[in-house]
Amino acid sequence: MINKAWTELVNPLYPKVCEVTRIIDETPDVKTFHVTSTKGKPFTPMPGQLAMLSMVNVGEGMFSVSYQGENHLEFAIKRVGMLTNALHEIEVGQKLAVRGAYGNGFPVDMMKGKDLLFIGGGIGLAPLRSLINHCVDNRDDFGKLHVIYGARTPADLCFKDDLFEYWPKQRDFQVDVTVDKGDDDWKGNVGFVPAYLEKLNPSPEGKITITCGPPIMIKFVLQSLAKMGYNDEEIITTLEMRMKCGVGKCGRCNIGSCYVCLDGPVFTLAQMNKMPNEY
Amino acid sequence: MKSINKQKLADVLTQWSKGYAVMAPVDEGSAASFKKWEEGKEVQLDKNSTIPAKNIFFPQTEELYDYKAGKDSLELAEAIPIKDEMIVFGIRPCDLMSLEILDDLFLTRGYIDTYYKAKRDNAVIVSYLCGEPCRTCFCESMGIDYQKAEGADITMCFDGENFGFIAQTEKGENLLKEIDLLTEERDVKLSEKQELKLKADTEGLAEKLALMFEHPYWDSAYEKCIGCGACTYLCPTCHCFDINSHNRACGTGFKTRCWDSCMFPDYTLMAGGHNPRPTRKERFRNRFLHKLQQFPERYGKTACVGCGRCISKCPVNVDIVAIISQLKEVDINDQQGMDRVG
Numbered sequence: 001m002i003n004k005a006w007t008e009l010v011n012p013l014y015p016k017v018c019e020v021t022r023i024i025d026e027t028p029d030v031k032t033f034h035v036t037s038t039k040g041k042p043f044t045p046m047p048g049q050l051a052m053l054s055m056v057n058v059g060e061g062m063f064s065v066s067y068q069g070e071n072h073l074e075f076a077i078k079r080v081g082m083l084t085n086a087l088h089e090i091e092v093g094q095k096l097a098v099r100g101a102y103g104n105g106f107p108v109d110m111m112k113g114k115d116l117l118f119i120g121g122g123i124g125l126a127p128l129r130s131l132i133n134h135c136v137d138n139r140d141d142f143g144k145l146h147v148i149y150g151a152r153t154p155a156d157l158c159f160k161d162d163l164f165e166y167w168p169k170q171r172d173f174q175v176d177v178t179v180d181k182g183d184d185d186w187k188g189n190v191g192f193v194p195a196y197l198e199k200l201n202p203s204p205e206g207k208i209t210i211t212c213g214p215p216i217m218i219k220f221v222l223q224s225l226a227k228m229g230y231n232d233e234e235i236i237t238t239l240e241m242r243m244k245c246g247v248g249k250c251g252r253c254n255i256g257s258c259y260v261c262l263d264g265p266v267f268t269l270a271q272m273n274k275m276p277n278e279y
Numbered sequence: 280m281k282s283i284n285k286q287k288l289a290d291v292l293t294q295w296s297k298g299y300a301v302m303a304p305v306d307e308g309s310a311a312s313f314k315k316w317e318e319g320k321e322v323q324l325d326k327n328s329t330i331p332a333k334n335i336f337f338p339q340t341e342e343l344y345d346y347k348a349g350k351d352s353l354e355l356a357e358a359i360p361i362k363d364e365m366i367v368f369g370i371r372p373c374d375l376m377s378l379e380i381l382d383d384l385f386l387t388r389g390y391i392d393t394y395y396k397a398k399r400d401n402a403v404i405v406s407y408l409c410g411e412p413c414r415t416c417f418c419e420s421m422g423i424d425y426q427k428a429e430g431a432d433i434t435m436c437f438d439g440e441n442f443g444f445i446a447q448t449e450k451g452e453n454l455l456k457e458i459d460l461l462t463e464e465r466d467v468k469l470s471e472k473q474e475l476k477l478k479a480d481t482e483g484l485a486e487k488l489a490l491m492f493e494h495p496y497w498d499s500a501y502e503k504c505i506g507c508g509a510c511t512y513l514c515p516t517c518h519c520f521d522i523n524s525h526n527r528a529c530g531t532g533f534k535t536r537c538w539d540s541c542m543f544p545d546y547t548l549m550a551g552g553h554n555p556r557p558t559r560k561e562r563f564r565n566r567f568l569h570k571l572q573q574f575p576e577r578y579g580k581t582a583c584v585g586c587g588r589c590i591s592k593c594p595v596n597v598d599i600v601a602i603i604s605q606l607k608e609v610d611i612n613d614q615q616g617m618d619r620v621g
Contacts, residue, residue: 011393013343013522013536017353056346056353056534057526061550081550095353097346215553242549244522244539247390251519251539252546254565255555256492257573262388276492278565279555 012247015054015097016042021072023092026158029079030123031088035096036072042098046105047131048266052246054097059083062243064127076126076158102246103265106131114208115143119221121150121193121213125158127238128212136170146202150178150193154186176200194220204230211237235269239279255279280443281455282465291458292316295366302335303368304328324369324407331515332374333381335367336398340537348530360397369407372428373418373586377515383578384518403450406431410470415587417477417600423584426472436469443467479603481581487611488572496609501563503595508540510589516582541566567602
């Protein structure tokens with residue numbers, strides 16, 4: 001039985017039709033998509049929240065919102081599976097079905113007045129960027145900002161404009177970039193993120209650290225932070241699991257009793273230490 | 280109490296069918312399940328349905344919305360569930376309790392499931408109290424009195440010859456009025472209640488399991504499980520679902536959700552190849568921890584109603600009652616286990 005009339009019933013599994021208005025090539029396998037609906041943004045997420053993007057005849061997947069403008073949402077998406085491969089083939093004008101926002105987002109209020117250290121690797125900068133730009137847009141609410149970011153090669157660095165132009169121009173904003181393997185033009189640091197972090201050795205004093213990247217990077221970053229005296233309550237990361245519903249009902253994204261889609265994706269290291277190691 | 284002879288059951292259902300969709304356990308071959316009753320269909324009440332009543336409110340496959348995708352166009356149309364009033368006839372106390380568990384999941388924690396709610400709101404429940412329990416029943420251990428049905432609009436009992444009906448709510452009273460002409464006053468007594476032989480003691484189990492994630496118990500407990508998922512499909516409280524596209528011609532198609540199972544490897548497999556529950560061990564552990572620890576932590580109740588379907592239908596005799604008793608007995612400080620945790 002299909003009711004063809006648009007309904008105002010809030011159905012958490014029913015998406016809105018949106019349009020892709022801009023596509024930016026970030027790296028050979030990452031593109032950023034600007035998405036908007038006829039009424040502007042489909043919703044206004046908190047930094048760190050998620051959205052379910054769907055090419056209806058291919059599939060749907062959960063992505064973090066990497067930034068939001070006045071009238072659009074941005075998603076930085078790496079080509080890894082069936083849906084993301086299809087997304088990498090679309091052109092401006094493509095319609096997507098979008099639902100959200102899901103998840104808890106970053107604890108922005110708890111971060112007010114603090115210095116923030118962002119440690120990202122590869123596509124892991126995408127969820128951090130929503131918070132970094134939120135801090136830039138509300139600059140007076142936060143203390144010093146410091147981004148440490150790494151990727152495999154210079155070509156694999158996401159958000160190059162932000163990293164090398166926009167962020168360094170902001171007040172009290174330090175950006176340090178490293179690559180695993182340089183090339184002839186690369187003048188910056190060469191080395192893995194955890195080693196670079198220890199070399200820079202930022203003081204844990206009055207600081208909240210937010211990290212996201214490949215699991216192996218996170219693992220060693222956490223070890224480095226512990227060595228440098230950072231407190232588990234003040235280290236924050238985002239987790240990912242396979243998701244279908246986004247509203248804590250379909251079952252699969254649980255880690256112990258937590259649903260990542262509902263209770264996460266943002267957790268402190270102190271919270272993660274209490275969760276079973278199954279993610 | 281209002282009563283009918285068993286010969287008149289079809290007349291009652293025919294009368295109710297005039298104003299409602301009557302969902303009743305019908306055996307059409309290999310497995311009894313709740314289906315829309317029509318004249319000529321025989322209702323199976325002598326034993327519990329093979330497929331639990333959850334499929335009435337949470338169907339095995341259910342349409343979410345239609346779509347039509349063109350080159351630069353996309354139209355969506357929400358599939359609104361049928362809002363006809365419905366009678367759920369013959370649901371047993373265990374399956375009725377499972378609805379409470381599904382209500383917690385689908386109707387609380389910030390998001391209300393539109394599809395589930397539409398059907399749940401329009402249902403009148405006629406529950407069938409059990410006379411003789413089955414060999415695999417352990418509902419008492421899950422806090423159920425199998426001769427009571429809290430949450431039912433009408434309770435129904437059967438003495439082998441006659442059915443007796445007692446209205447429990449106003450909705451139930453109204454429904455009984457509709458069959459006034461068919462019923463007569465007569466006492467119908469259930470056979471005397473027996474103590475169930477099968478018992479599962481879950482006292483303190485959730486708290487114990489919270490400390491047993493890394494316990495070596497799981498290293499061998501899963502071994503005979505073949506991961507077929509029958510237990511999850513037949514469980515009245517299992518509620519995992521997948522969401523899929525069904526493409527038709529010319530860019531049209533529809534999205535459905537369908538029952539999924541945590542016993543399948545694809546369930547948690549992510550794009551890029553990482554799987555947090557890669558082997559049967561993790562999946563088996565997840566199923567039992569979810570029922571006995573995680574659901575109780577989140578919702579304050581065990582996600583099991585003791586219906587015994589998973590025990591009677593498991594092809595390799597995985598037995599949740601035996602597992603509960605082993606988990607209760609196992610030494611939490613098992614040295615090998617502590618080494619692994621450390």
